[in-house]
Amino acid sequence: MPNTIDPNDVRIFSGRSHPALAADIARHLGLSLDATHYSRFSNDNLFVQLGASVRGRIVYVVQSLIPPVSDHLLELLMMLNIARSAAAREVHAVIPYYSYARSDKKNAPRISITARLIADLLETAGATQVMTMTLHSPQVHGFFSVPADPLTARGMFVSHFHNRGYSPESTIVVAPDYGRASSAARFANQIGLSAISAEKTRLSDTEVYISDLIVRQVEGFSRAIIYDDEIATGGSIVELSRLLIESKIQEIIVVCTHGLLIGDAIHRMVAIPQIKEIVVTDTVPIPPEKRAPILTVLSVAPIFSEAIRRNYTRQSIGELFAFGEEQD
């Protein structure tokens, strides 16, 4: 039984989506990233070469499914496939942001449950295990045929709000829709607050309608912590904030794992004076121009590196994250 990671027994490669996070994860493990060479042929075909022998070794490939998602996905599939074909002992897909987790059901005829399709593609390509974070719904875990570890950032969020002294009389945790409600309730419970859920109806990819039933529920509270899994254009947050402010909420804090912050999302939220803080993680790279003063970015590198370390040394990952459940 190994107690420490043998650097010669492990390879960590990064796709092109988020090399900074991959390097951080490696650094926390006392390792360094192994080189990967990428290029693109003139016919737009991708080319990838892993820069270190993987024969008989445990390989981790780190890739977040950020835009351009299709390129990053195919690059990941190719990297997994190379590792398998080159006789790696285990091939782990480490996907901090699994964007397609949102496509987890058929709410219209003849559409794709793409979260399942991609789980199957990962296995076909050669993944023997998958590590990811905060899936859109906990059931997506069941889409994987190989062992999967959906990690959570909730523990980090709980620590972040520790000792703030928010009282349950003044502060309420708000889930933007029913799908987030259980997760928000678990977070609220860990910091001694209550949670409610708005009822959001999605009119289109960028427009939402939120029922005003929320008004009754936040009556009497002055501070709201909106707890979500992903901020893309920020539309839901902006609309929910409008309703909360109408309901006399004076201070809003936004907490979210995947800070995609597409387009002017960050500016739309910063423009609302009641929003005092936005807390996200770095599962998705956040460029300097989006790093507004009220934005706090917590790094998930310690979580992923610890999960890898425990996986390698055969310690329970569940035990480690005793402060939270296996997934949101």
Place this chain on the structure above:
Amino acid sequence: MPNTIDPNDVRIFSGRSHPALAADIARHLGLSLDATHYSRFSNDNLFVQLGASVRGRIVYVVQSLIPPVSDHLLELLMMLNIARSAAAREVHAVIPYYSYARSDKKNAPRISITARLIADLLETAGATQVMTMTLHSPQVHGFFSVPADPLTARGMFVSHFHNRGYSPESTIVVAPDYGRASSAARFANQIGLSAISAEKTRLSDTEVYISDLIVRQVEGFSRAIIYDDEIATGGSIVELSRLLIESKIQEIIVVCTHGLLIGDAIHRMVAIPQIKEIVVTDTVPIPPEKRAPILTVLSVAPIFSEAIRRNYTRQSIGELFAFGEEQD
């Protein structure tokens, strides 16, 4: 392209869980059930024999996963396997009540996502398609590798409440927990009402805690329609009714697809005078002694038979159920 069902091209068999429903489905198709012979060896091994040749035919095996669930599941797997081995052209598992849909995520370490396991077992046994109803969460659809049609009873429920004249000022639809909230909202919308969700915490299999946040939300309403997917012991309904009654609700109607009504469930609900009606379907057989006067049992046989007919004649199943989504 077939326009009608050729009786010689189709075989419908029933497991031992719910032959009355299976016969009803067959009857709606103008067919009759094919014989199946069951017995049990003295060592408790099951024995099944299909009573009609399936060679080159389309076979439907109807089985609800009611107690004893393990026996009914194994019997179903054996029947599917016999059909496949005997060279059936297609093998459809028709599972009106897929009990294990509730085991759809890991909320503790080292437990089983049994809903996925059983989807895989069905495929191993030989199922080429699956038809079921009102899965506990819509994501369970993605657990199946073969084409799956999760039908809904919502259309029947909507028809049942048509022309009742319930006004949105007096009547509110209540989901017992966040997981049911979206489904309840869709139902409410179709009968012109609003919906809210209670926040239920499960303390054990038979005990639940429901947050009193619900009190604020039902303020001003006099009638509540509780909308759930499954009633087992009735514990959630009883506890939620208590809270609603404390909140001045005077009339409660319970609507639920799978009326398991374990033990004295029906009596516990009947004992609450504010509960005026309980509407369930027959995905699970309901014996005479549980057929209380306030219990209405709607038959799903027309839905399943129409889905089978459309499947056979290659018509869209989604088009048929234009009044609702493909699943709850």
Place this chain on the structure above:
Amino acid sequence: MPNTIDPNDVRIFSGRSHPALAADIARHLGLSLDATHYSRFSNDNLFVQLGASVRGRIVYVVQSLIPPVSDHLLELLMMLNIARSAAAREVHAVIPYYSYARSDKKNAPRISITARLIADLLETAGATQVMTMTLHSPQVHGFFSVPADPLTARGMFVSHFHNRGYSPESTIVVAPDYGRASSAARFANQIGLSAISAEKTRLSDTEVYISDLIVRQVEGFSRAIIYDDEIATGGSIVELSRLLIESKIQEIIVVCTHGLLIGDAIHRMVAIPQIKEIVVTDTVPIPPEKRAPILTVLSVAPIFSEAIRRNYTRQSIGELFAFGEEQD
């Protein structure tokens, strides 16, 4: 190459069928059983949780397919599936009594070769190896796609009869039907006797007809050792004993691996005065009320534990059992 079992590298779990045997196997290995938590939801769904981390470890799950067989089978499938999903390195199904081995052929149209179906289900659930004992026919070994080790209790039986001084003139080994004949002949040969076979026709699950051709064959012998693989209701033994007694056999000894002893089986046999001894193993738990004075129960725990030890330390299992073949 490991020489001894590293307790931290191995996990042994027991299903609910036969925890005493599982604990015995673990004890013989110098290990202790790891905890497993079971319960049953009110809708009859099973719930299982493995009580120790299996990540990267070799897992053995011990379960005999005794009544209620379907529950024990599903419980086993769930435990295997949990181990696989939780990233165990190897997952061994240890099934001392594989009841469905009897369903090994199609002797009627459209029945199930359930022994094969279950072998496939075990693999789907996650078993990477299977260990079992005395399959009803040696061909069942070929139903498994994963490596399988069908062990034998014959060596124990041979030892048990060592030095009894039974002469080949007085004593004959009798197989109750042709399917047992080869196995009986091998046993007889090892204790210096001859063997014959009755011709049994099964009229129903509990009634058999045995041809009187046996009369000629036992002429001149005074003692018969009936050698069978499984005693369920004891019907075959009783009927065969009747014929043997008619043929002037004065003393009967019954030897059998799987002592299911359903209902009053033990009393029916004890009631025959010529039956002097019944020797079975503990692949199936035998409660105190069935432990008649003439019943000898030999424990298979040493055999299974030694097979596990040799499997772990990569020693040949065949070499160990040099006194017998790999299976009956």
Place this chain on the structure above:
Amino acid sequence: MPNTIDPNDVRIFSGRSHPALAADIARHLGLSLDATHYSRFSNDNLFVQLGASVRGRIVYVVQSLIPPVSDHLLELLMMLNIARSAAAREVHAVIPYYSYARSDKKNAPRISITARLIADLLETAGATQVMTMTLHSPQVHGFFSVPADPLTARGMFVSHFHNRGYSPESTIVVAPDYGRASSAARFANQIGLSAISAEKTRLSDTEVYISDLIVRQVEGFSRAIIYDDEIATGGSIVELSRLLIESKIQEIIVVCTHGLLIGDAIHRMVAIPQIKEIVVTDTVPIPPEKRAPILTVLSVAPIFSEAIRRNYTRQSIGELFAFGEEQD
């Protein structure tokens, strides 16, 4: 539902092992064999080309695994594979003599259950169904993952002996070993006789030892019908005949499905004057020089063609063979 075979919808190809039988089967169906081109490269690689388009059609490939078995097997695998790759709708392997059925268990460590391996290879190559005859043990049926139809020649044998007036007092059916005993008993029962089994021990591939227990059993009979599945060198038949003759049997008839008749097998049997008749089928081609006067060859072409016709027109194959069970 088709009532007759559409010649344009079906293709029948023959490998090189037994084109006469394949042509007979086609002729009984009112079809003709489709051309197949074979050759062998100078490096001993096989080359096969199917001579008619199989796109969207049902393809039957007829091949008996006679010597050279490996060449015939690989040729069969290639033909199945071509049909699959060329988009056939169904691909049936028709294997009148499945020689490896004899390798059905591990009676020594580290040997191959080749009957299972080949079943898997057939599926990998593209077989969607398998049709064969008189497998060495009925359990081999369970080795196939695709639907398999093991036909029987017993009905033909029964017809052959119809009206011979053999009395049960004078004539006994003898199985050469316990593995044939059940099958022999079924045959005996259908022609109104009793059956016994010799106890054969195989000393080597060509030498056997038969226990003299048989002597007691045939006491009083004057005619023996030896019922076996396969005659290779004839060694068992010769040795068993010797014992029977010693036991005062005056007339011996040999009945066997697969008449391999290797080397001088036929002459060794003909040399025994008490052997009055040898009845075999043509699952294996029998050249003129082996067609001794006492040899009767029954053709299995009607059985295979009728099975194909019923398969195509979706009639039960079991019903057809009401005179016998699905397999020996």
Place this chain on the structure above:
Amino acid sequence: MPNTIDPNDVRIFSGRSHPALAADIARHLGLSLDATHYSRFSNDNLFVQLGASVRGRIVYVVQSLIPPVSDHLLELLMMLNIARSAAAREVHAVIPYYSYARSDKKNAPRISITARLIADLLETAGATQVMTMTLHSPQVHGFFSVPADPLTARGMFVSHFHNRGYSPESTIVVAPDYGRASSAARFANQIGLSAISAEKTRLSDTEVYISDLIVRQVEGFSRAIIYDDEIATGGSIVELSRLLIESKIQEIIVVCTHGLLIGDAIHRMVAIPQIKEIVVTDTVPIPPEKRAPILTVLSVAPIFSEAIRRNYTRQSIGELFAFGEEQD
């Protein structure tokens, strides 16, 4: 056996890569394209919905892997997956330009044989058959596990040059590298000319070195027809033309199946006065601005539609293309 296509039995969908070709293929079949709805979520996830029921039908999805290749590939995988999940009877991937066919071998360690990976992904997504054209090497055919039909445009090219009166003394067909040599030889043979091959070494994706061995070979010829499978940047054509012109070739004609014509490829070739004609097909869409006067675009729609028609009516595709082999 169908003789014509039943419009209600077939669905043809187009991805976003080349709807004009897809519509043309449908038109040649007397059908029209079925609607497909595409969009992209703000997080860059793709969304696709098939606009017509596919239940029990044969579905063709047409998609060329042109830039953006990864998006088009994922879109194709999703469309195949939707069709499979919605219970289509057959799912055909029609990929006129399979760009990754070029990644067909490992010429460096730890790179991906992406042509095989993608063949596997197509099968995982649900493709039951694949139709494509002019694969980079004929061996790529063997990468597909499902039936694949690699069509050829050679027949069209041969017709195009029919009756031009090019004499074998004046005109030579030139393959730009050894990989194209066999294909060029076959083309040359069909129009009565000889063929030679240049030896091209690829220095980078856009730079090539061509050995001057070619000089000797074209001595005495005045016209060269360069025969290639794909023109991306045109670099090879330009460099080869330079050498040919140095070798006294006065007229150059370029023939190529896949006219990607990336960037200024068309202008670079047009700028060479000796290049008199460039003949490509429309497997890749060619926008108006690239349609230079010397460019001839032959449509492959008749080939693909005829192949689909023959596939549907179960006629041999090979027979149709008697003028050429199944692939280049």
Place this chain on the structure above:
Amino acid sequence: MPNTIDPNDVRIFSGRSHPALAADIARHLGLSLDATHYSRFSNDNLFVQLGASVRGRIVYVVQSLIPPVSDHLLELLMMLNIARSAAAREVHAVIPYYSYARSDKKNAPRISITARLIADLLETAGATQVMTMTLHSPQVHGFFSVPADPLTARGMFVSHFHNRGYSPESTIVVAPDYGRASSAARFANQIGLSAISAEKTRLSDTEVYISDLIVRQVEGFSRAIIYDDEIATGGSIVELSRLLIESKIQEIIVVCTHGLLIGDAIHRMVAIPQIKEIVVTDTVPIPPEKRAPILTVLSVAPIFSEAIRRNYTRQSIGELFAFGEEQD
């Protein structure tokens, strides 16, 4: 990470095709071959038994697909299957000569891409990795689903011609057909020469036509090194030599990996006085009677043993063969 091979952790078995090479490979690893017992039943079925326990070990099975190819292939499949079933940890098929690599494409309708079929059969039988040498085309690598290492003998050939002082003005490397051209060019480059390719058309298995275009290309050279992958009957070499001699080549050296030398191949070549040397390897056994004085046989045992050693100790195989690419 292992640095040396633990003899108790590895088993090397040889099929009957080439035990001398297998023993040599073992010897280079400091190991000895493990015993294998073969026989053949009278019905021509093969029987194999591995002579040492493989449980938990890494197993290498060495078999060249030389005549009788089908027997050697089936024997190999059985050996792999035994190893897998007996719980080996890894099962490597080491196939120095993979004859069916030549059947790598469909150049006629309804033939088999047998190189792919056999790759699939190897995986079905249990191979977890494959090692081979000089595949007929590099794309065949992509036919394997399991990790495959196609080694090259080119390094040995380069060493063999080192310091011979052949000048690029006098000596040219000649590929017999376009398929060998790239490989020949790489070899030529490594010994400082140029390469050209003949255009060979195969008229039948034993007759070829070689275009006289070669005449122009070899003008001025006096020595030709023919570089091929396999010599079967020698027909191509003889015909090419004839043309080269007509073109004033005075000295011919033949270099080829797989020296099958069927029939009188060696004598036909020796009979040509200009052929001064024939260099082959021992991937195929070469009997004494074929060991002509001008024949040099280089042993591949060091290459295979080093590849096995590096595989076992997890060193890059690509790094080792830095002098050449991974395959020809």
